[in-house]
Amino acid sequence: MTVESVFPRLEALLPHVQKPIQYVGGELNSTVKDWDACDVRWALMYPDAYEVGLPNQGVMILYEVLNEREGVLAERTYSVWPDLEALMREHRVPQFTVDAHRPVKAFDVFGLSFSTELGYTNMLTALDLAGIPLEAADRTIDDPIVLAGGHAAFNPEPIADFIDCAVVGDGEQAVLDITEIIRAWKAEGRPGGRDELLLRLARTGGVYVPKFYDVEYLPDGRIGRVVPNAPGVPWRVSKHTVMDLDEWPYPKQPLVPLAETVHERMSVEIFRGCTRGCRFCQAGMITRPVRERSITGIGEMVERGLKATGFEEVGLLSLSSADHTEIGEIAKGLADRYTDDKIGLSLPSTRVDAFNIDLANELTRNGRRSGLTFAPEGGSERIRKVINKMVSEEDLIRTVAAAYGNGWRQVKLYFMVGLPTETDEDVLQIAEMAKNVIQKGREVTGQNDIRCTVSIGGFVPKPHTPFQWSPQLSAEATDARLGKLRDAIRNDRKYGKNIGFRYHDGKPGIVEGLLSRGDRRTGKIIRAVYEDGGRFDGWREHFSYDRWMRAAEKGLAGTGVDVEWYTTRERAYEEVLPWDHLDSGLDKDWLWEDWQDALEEVEVDDCRWTPCFDCGVCPQMDTQIQIGPTGVKLLPLTVVK
């Protein structure tokens, strides 16, 4: 059965919407395969606006990995803005892919990538526009399998009603394995219908199918236990880990959009995982162990990617890029290679301790030297011990001094507010740190126009981290603490004018917290928010706290639990957490010990350069650390004229 393009119908709507180019596809390096020549077809979605979703590496990688396979096709779809959504509903145009404008409902799998929980309502919009029933229980053999992946999928319980399955961890091999299972099932004539397929997926132990698990609750509202309800379905579902990144040099042909996006550069993931052990960082905990791409592998990806895209900037991406064992050589080698081509280099985040000025100089050799960003995360030495962010104020000041000495004039510092055990004192230290930075800058440069911007986000406890048991600070308390800090900065005569202060109020953090540590009961809230018009919750102008709170009241009625129960409540050791049956490899007892160490302000080292501290991942997942140095250097490329 050939599927028709909805483009002719969509085209008539496009003159009436903002930025129509985002809906037409045709990106450089995009792929359109023959529908009938393929037997397994994936629609991949990043459930946010095109400008945010297109540059997402996760989707780009899976899109390419799948399309490279014979007989397999993958297309992309993104959230449409409310202006187009209204027109699509009016003219009955379904959710479509941007590649060949095929209706999402026609695909075998509808895979969604969740890097943040705030995309959940957008998933419901897309399902509804696609004509796919919102709840998995209502779907038939004609509907795609709705599959969630990405970091937020490590606790898929809040969306358990809406997805058919979830995959945790790296997707490259997992999507290929799933493809084979679907292919075999289709070739056999789809025996046993949808349930049989889901059962086959669940039995691999690497695909979580919520319907095959029953959740039992205790009278006080906590979870009693989570039990598999079908034969052969494992008690726990494991995460996937891709070893040897050099064997997976994706994306090889990065997509280059015509529309402007949030990330206008070519990215190369230089390693995966991070074992610094910052206790608030879910990404660091769930992506262990560290697996480096080699310096030569990186060099090849950059070369091929630049040729394929024409981008002017290369982002060396990872959770803590300055930690690559050969980052200095990589930066120098690339800067040497591309001096004449005016290619800029960038790192997404820089740790204060791993940072050194030589590296910064290398990175900016072909570009400007404007601002440097550091993330001490905690204002006081004490709180940095709690979160295991091992950086002393002296380190920071020393680094900053060197930066100013080398021509930088702006420093931006990232912090969190609402960390476990935090007091007003800890947060007020942020002002002191900013003053010291400016003071040092003035001293080194002999100039007065030194700026320091302080940017503050609210801490949200995340599953699979030592802080998964921690209470979250309420929105009111967060705002009060931020207010005190703001006053401390504003009232400072000597430095106040040179300190920029950026922060978010506490309310969105509470909703994120609710969704992060929610369970299946939270799904009712998501649905109620969607039905009440909730869309694009990651966007300030669309987010409504009141809508979420109204929906929570409705959705949680009769359960005996409320928003505070999910957010500001501290959990005890014995409590069954909603995500305990999703195995990130981390030993729960190790996490608990790390939580206790946090409360006692005890730090833990990085297992890359100190002995293994038994977090559990490597033995549980049969993985190991893969790091350099290789000692190899990047040679200049010969230019053939």
Added chain:
Amino acid sequence: MQRIRLRYTKRGRLRFTSHRDFQRAFERALRRSAVPMAYSAGFTPHPKVSYANAAPTGVGSEAEYLEIGLADVRDPEALRAQLDESLPDGLDIIDAVEVRTPNFVERLEASLWEVRLPGVSEQQAAHAIELFLAAESVEVERQTKNGLRVFDARGAVASLTLVPSQVDVAPVGEYSATSDVRTGDGCAILRLVVRHATPAVRPDDVLSGLRSTADLAPPVPAEVTRLAQGPLDEETGTVTDPLALDRAAAQAVPSETAEPQAVASA
């Protein structure tokens, strides 16, 4: 420095490319195909590219123009093919000449537009055209960044005709019109020549004019394509090739010996 003038298109679905989007895509294509660009001086050097009179977003075009400055001498046709290859289908580079004459932008006196009106019959269209052309002036409104503007849409119109349906209209000259436009019954097709004046009168202004003079209200959005822009032959009302002068000069004096004249960039 060698300068080259290029003619490019915005066809099919890529007509939704905004001018900014096109600029980014073009500059990336220059990098991909390693064109030896001349760069502007200054702190953040930019490749030397100047764009002339771009069509609005959502409007197709067979005749957009730009000019680039090269650090090395290149054969215009080879360069054209290389850049065309490097751009997505629909953004096609279809002509290239070496710059030999100044004042290119002034030469773009008028545009020839094709306006397809699905759902509008030829009789309706013919009637509306008649009323529009009969009017001395036709006031229309347009929302601009600086608020609502009211201006005359009639004066700049050099000609407005209905394309008779029996004639095969799809291929225009040697270029085919937008690839994925819908045709079929009840689709009036207009040809419109508009002088480039200030304020600029665009096809949608003329459509507003048709609505105000003759109540012509197309049920679906019109599909508009610029077929040509260039010097206006007032006698015949046709728009001619703006690259003709450069082409002729290049034929007279081949590239190696020619001393390209300096041109004020647009």
